[in-house]
Amino acid sequence: MPDASGADSGSGKTLVIVESGAKADTISRFLDDDYVVSACFGHVRDLPRRAAERPAKIKGQPWADLAVDVDHGFQPYYIVPSESKKHVTRLRKEMRQADRVLLATDEDREGESIGWHLVEVLKPKVPYERIVFHEITPTAIEQALESPRDIDEHLVEAQESRRILDRLYGYSLSPVLWRKLGQGTSAGRVQSVALRFLVDRERERMAFVSAEYWGANADFAIGDSQLSGRLLSLGGVELASQTSDFDPATGQLAASDKRCETEETLEDIRPALVDADWLVSTIAKTQARMRPAPPFTTSTMQQAASNRLGMGAARAMAAAQRLYQGVDLGAERVGLITYMRTDSVTLSDQALAQAANYIQTTYGDDYHQFRTYKTRSRNAQEAHEAIRPTDIARTPDSLRGVLD
Structure with a gap:
């Protein structure tokens, strides 16, 4: 935590910075007047997108269009985009009235990076710390306030590496596609690799020689x-x-x-099969067990939304974000699900205990069996939980008429 020396005279309040206005509105209802919750509306710094935005010191460099010094350790050069300047001005004004700053951006690489960029741009003269939470509920916010931490530089560096790779791939390959395929096409760190998988699979399909076989x-x-x-x-x-x-x-x-x-062979024996006497020689009984699916990750949630509701990925994520950020439930506003960007199937001890109590109370002990799911991905962010309801007692019937 930085030294608070030289800080402006504050009001004794704590400034809590989150990404969105909806999240700020929900969290502010959980906190007293000692806290001011404000939104930064995403990244306040980014690589320049247009020539006019490039810093003067990099103009004329052979890599200026990338805004990444490829000759010296891939050093990025950031600017405050025009659409973010008004938010930066507002946050600076609010910070001058505070004695402490809490960076409450999302707990992932992107959120960690947003918090770091806020510090780099705002240059707070008051103490600042990082707080994280998986769900927007009074209990989760209270626990987050009790356990602040420093910014995780490793997560920041991971996001920065991804952002640089996005720029190197996109700015290098997309113009080639424009010349070959026309405007509107693009390439990228993820989509180009995914496209390669699709092409390889399609080539396998085209090379496949079909076979004809018949049954009865x-x-x-x-x-x-x-x-x-x-x-x-x-x-x-x-x-x-x-x-x-x-x-x-x-x-x-x-x-x-x-x-x-062949079809002809089976047609020839059809009359014999129809007129034959059949004997049941064996009766076999089997038991089928259907195991519950693991808790939702982002990808499995999107798959379920598509298969069951016909929702596209973007629409599913927009709906999930609204449920996470909070909705009005009459006398209260609260988040209904945990953070929706996760690759983990882990559930908190509190969530498991709540689910066990609900099942045993509603259906009886015979229907409760404790299960442990493990995340398969080596790169999964295990600090996250899977996507789950913040309160299992809020059933779909109880929310009918509240959600669109």
């Missing part, structure tokens, strides 16, 4: 019951019935212990 299904009537069956073998030899039975390069049967029948 039958419906049986036993009294009032109906049963369905599938022909599995002929003459004691199993029928080929799946893609893995064939060579993908030639389309020929690869399984030596199976036979592939």
Whole structure:
């Protein structure tokens, strides 16, 4: 924490800086008059996007259009974009009236970077610290205030590296695409690699040689019951019935212990199958167990929103952000879900205890079984939780009419 010497005469208040106005509105309702909650509206510094925004000292450099000194350690040169200047001016004014600053931006690489850029631009003369939370509830905010920390320089450097790579990829490759494919096309650190995966997969699909194979299904009537069956073998030899039975390069049967029948062959034996007497030789009973899916990460939440609700990724994230930042529930405004940008399936002890209590109270002990999910990605930010409701007792029925 920096020395507070030389600070302006404040009012004894603490300035809490968050990204959005909606989040500021929600959090301000949880805090007393000793706190002022204000929004920075995202990044207050970035690499220049236009020639007119470039700092004078880099103009004329061969890498000036990148705003990244590729000859000296990839040093970035930041500016305050025009749309952020009014927010910087307001925050400086608010900071002069405060004795302390809390950087409450999101707990991820991007949020950590926003907090660092705020310090670099505002240059606070009062003590400043970082606070983080996974959900916007009174309890979570109170816990965050009780455990402030310094800015995590490693997260800042990680985001800065990604931003530089975005600039190097985008500014170098996109003009090539404009010349070859036309305006409106772009390349990037992530999308170009993803596109390569898609192209490779499409080439595999185009090279695949299809195979034709036939099978036979039958419906049986036993009294009032109906049963369905599938022909599995002929003459004691199993029928080929799946893609893995064939060579993908030639389309020929690869399984030596199976036979592939034509439509004509099966049509020829159809009358014999219809007129035959059938005997039930074996009855096998099996139990199927369906395990619950792991808690939502960002990607699995987007997949579920698409599959179940027909929502695109952008719309799903916008809806999730609103639920996270807070909605009015009559007498209170509170966040309904935890932070929506996460690659972790971890749940807090508090959330697990709340879920266990709800299940046991509502459905009984037989329906509760403790489960532990582990995040598979080596790069997952385990400090985060999975996406979950902030209060399991807020059921969809209780929120009907509140949410759009």
